[in-house]
Amino acid sequence: MENAAEEEAAEGAAAPEDLAALQRRLADFAAARDWQPFHTPKNLASALSVEAAELVEIFQWLTPEQSARVMADAAAAHRVTDEVADVLAYLLQFCGVLGIDPLAALSAKIDRNERRFPVPGERAPEGQGSPDRHSPE
Numbered sequence: 001m002e003n004a005a006e007e008e009a010a011e012g013a014a015a016p017e018d019l020a021a022l023q024r025r026l027a028d029f030a031a032a033r034d035w036q037p038f039h040t041p042k043n044l045a046s047a048l049s050v051e052a053a054e055l056v057e058i059f060q061w062l063t064p065e066q067s068a069r070v071m072a073d074a075a076a077a078h079r080v081t082d083e084v085a086d087v088l089a090y091l092l093q094f095c096g097v098l099g100i101d102p103l104a105a106l107s108a109k110i111d112r113n114e115r116r117f118p119v120p121g122e123r124a125p126e127g128q129g130s131p132d133r134h135s136p137e
Helices: 004-010 019-032 041-059 064-068 074-098 102-116
Strands: none
Touching: 019 074, 041 074, 074 102
């Protein structure tokens, strides 16, 4: 194994589930605890933001070099892996509540970005310049 996270994932890990199965598990988990009234788009977006901030917190004061090696430390790798799981869990729940197919949304976004930001040296299709990368598109 290349790093601690891979080793942890390999220990006792069942066969990977597909995205839809994970979304069903998350929905079933929430339903069994009567949490659906709290799983509104606003609340899930807020929770997603908080979990993303917890992931950022791990890297906040690391140098670029330290951040590149974070998964080599078992304790840090465990924290990063847990926060990634939390972010993904809330994102999948958010998508489920709003009926968004996250893989289709990502694929469409990549398609748009490939048109908006052509490879250097290639021409963008007519009428599709390269707007500011921070535009709301």
